[in-house]
Amino acid sequence: MGLSESRFKEREDNNKEAESTSSQVQTESTVIKSSGQENDLFMCIQVDLDSTFGAHEVETTEDGTSAFQKIYDNCKKNPGHADLIPVQSFSLHHLPDGHRSQNLYDMIKATAELTVRIGVSMVSPKRPEFFPHTNVTYPFYNKGGYDKNRIGTGDITVFKYKKGFGCDAFGSKYNRLGKKYRRSYKRCLCDKCQHSKKPSKVWWEILFNTATHVVFDEIEAEHTSCRLFFDAPGSPKVIVDKVVVDFVSVEMDMCVLKHVTCDDTLGPRLSEIVKTRGELWDKVREEYVNLEDDKLSFIVSHPHGGPKMVSVGQLIENCKVGEYNDNVDITKLTYSTCTCPGSSGARVRCVGLDSTHVHNGALNPGQNYSSIDFCLKEHSELQSP
Numbered sequence: 001m002g003l004s005e006s007r008f009k010e011r012e013d014n015n016k017e018a019e020s021t022s023s024q025v026q027t028e029s030t031v032i033k034s035s036g037q038e039n040d041l042f043m044c045i046q047v048d049l050d051s052t053f054g055a056h057e058v059e060t061t062e063d064g065t066s067a068f069q070k071i072y073d074n075c076k077k078n079p080g081h082a083d084l085i086p087v088q089s090f091s092l093h094h095l096p097d098g099h100r101s102q103n104l105y106d107m108i109k110a111t112a113e114l115t116v117r118i119g120v121s122m123v124s125p126k127r128p129e130f131f132p133h134t135n136v137t138y139p140f141y142n143k144g145g146y147d148k149n150r151i152g153t154g155d156i157t158v159f160k161y162k163k164g165f166g167c168d169a170f171g172s173k174y175n176r177l178g179k180k181y182r183r184s185y186k187r188c189l190c191d192k193c194q195h196s197k198k199p200s201k202v203w204w205e206i207l208f209n210t211a212t213h214v215v216f217d218e219i220e221a222e223h224t225s226c227r228l229f230f231d232a233p234g235s236p237k238v239i240v241d242k243v244v245v246d247f248v249s250v251e252m253d254m255c256v257l258k259h260v261t262c263d264d265t266l267g268p269r270l271s272e273i274v275k276t277r278g279e280l281w282d283k284v285r286e287e288y289v290n291l292e293d294d295k296l297s298f299i300v301s302h303p304h305g306g307p308k309m310v311s312v313g314q315l316i317e318n319c320k321v322g323e324y325n326d327n328v329d330i331t332k333l334t335y336s337t338c339t340c341p342g343s344s345g346a347r348v349r350c351v352g353l354d355s356t357h358v359h360n361g362a363l364n365p366g367q368n369y370s371s372i373d374f375c376l377k378e379h380s381e382l383q384s385p
Ligand SMILES: [Zn+2]
Pocket: 072, 075, 076, 077, 078, 079, 081, 303, 304, 340, 341
């Protein structure tokens, strides 16, 4: 979702290894048509981005329930957390009038199931001093050796492979450029198979989409763990801690981590949820995408590193910051949808927009903002941030 064909091209250029999986992050129905005249992303930026950054929302904490509770109780951004709803108590009635759609509710619940807590215990020395093309300090720059856990949020997509050929959760063997999903390796790369004389020929690749300011590079990926299905304090610990970087773009604040497994329970289970979410998203878009003034947006994240929570709010602006090609603008979202430290890397979904952006930080009370991302021109406003 939220990836354009243009970005697929960029990914292919940047990541030859992943050539055949260049649409791995795409899950649902978004297609942004390319004019064939793509530009370098930052050649297209038309505004000063400095004023669009505030504070990132990576949480830093010791691990453990008591540490979480203390930070949560002392939160200064959203004391009481009235607008963050624990996922297990989220109901149709938390949606505002006019949006109490079963499809939208089910879509949010499916999104929640695919939301993961991302913990990182290492700071890469390669973090830059500033966000690209700005004078805004990059989070944790020059903090090598930092010993607290940093926590953000991620979002799952899944691909199944057999002898090097793959398909997405919808059963398609081709990405939107018409290229086959293909890997150079023909056997599962999981730990068990790496030491087996009979490695599995079938495997799943679970991708965790987050922000680069949460997980910056391969060095940090080696010290990253993803906790799945963390819905409540007592949820079983389902942790994936063997991940590598599949794709990274510091400019777009996008990092995709990859976990390879031939476990035929987790892969198919997640794949089924991805498929369900995609189908629901199509239905939700049918209901709302044509309502130009529809501003409802939602986020599922792990505030303060605790159990996942849902927030429902309003898109404030879909600000055009550049023009990518004839059909596609580059935009940055601001929204009232509630977030706290720990929400960095979560996806911001707006039912009136055919795109998603990565949550980046907070500008001032009641106004959060995303990283830049592609957006169909028909949805972006001719307005500078
Ligand atoms: Zn908080």
